[in-house]
Amino acid sequence: MGLLDAKFEKGGVVISKVEDLLNWSRLSSMWPMSFGLACCAIEMMATNASNYDLERFGIFPRSSPRQSDVMIVAGTVTFKMAERVKRLYEQMTEPRYVLSMGSCANCGGPYWEHGYHVVKGVDRIIPVDVYVPGCPPRPEALIGGLMKIQELIREEEFGGKREDAKKRLAAKSAPAEEVIMMQHPYLAGSAGQAKKEKEVEEAETAA
């Protein structure tokens, strides 16, 4: 028996804030945009298949950015593609969320050092809410990232800032960026890149 069933069985009344009710309805119907950029997209497609049954969480892909509130950046963001990614993001309705899936979208991945054609982290062109590490991440990891967005929505307040909701979430559990840093110091998007650039600079100065 679910939590709601139990509550109704006891008294038939549930008391909540309108804000919580709206947040609950939003996090129970997240609609990611169905587009992929490279090999990570194969795992994203697998996540949408019957084995993982994402629809039980109210998550199912839409083919138009105008009907989507979640963008999963699954794959390598080339400079040619960057402008399109940004345009798709701008076409999405507010409030919108971005999940960066895999090393390429997080920081450039295998193209980190010599990929002249690859953006070194999609957070350089659009704001990212959750980073999922891996090359590619497994469906379970992507589902974990989507759950993280649900947790974030639960923390949001009317008229409040997204950053404040992130701080409240970080106070309760590890922020996604830190989870990535624990996996690999260079997989945290721009923050990781800045760290590496500093290390290279220090090594050159010492030489």
Ligand code: SF4
């Ligand atoms: S992170 Fe790995 S699997 Fe994902 S797009 Fe890049 S190279 Fe492919």
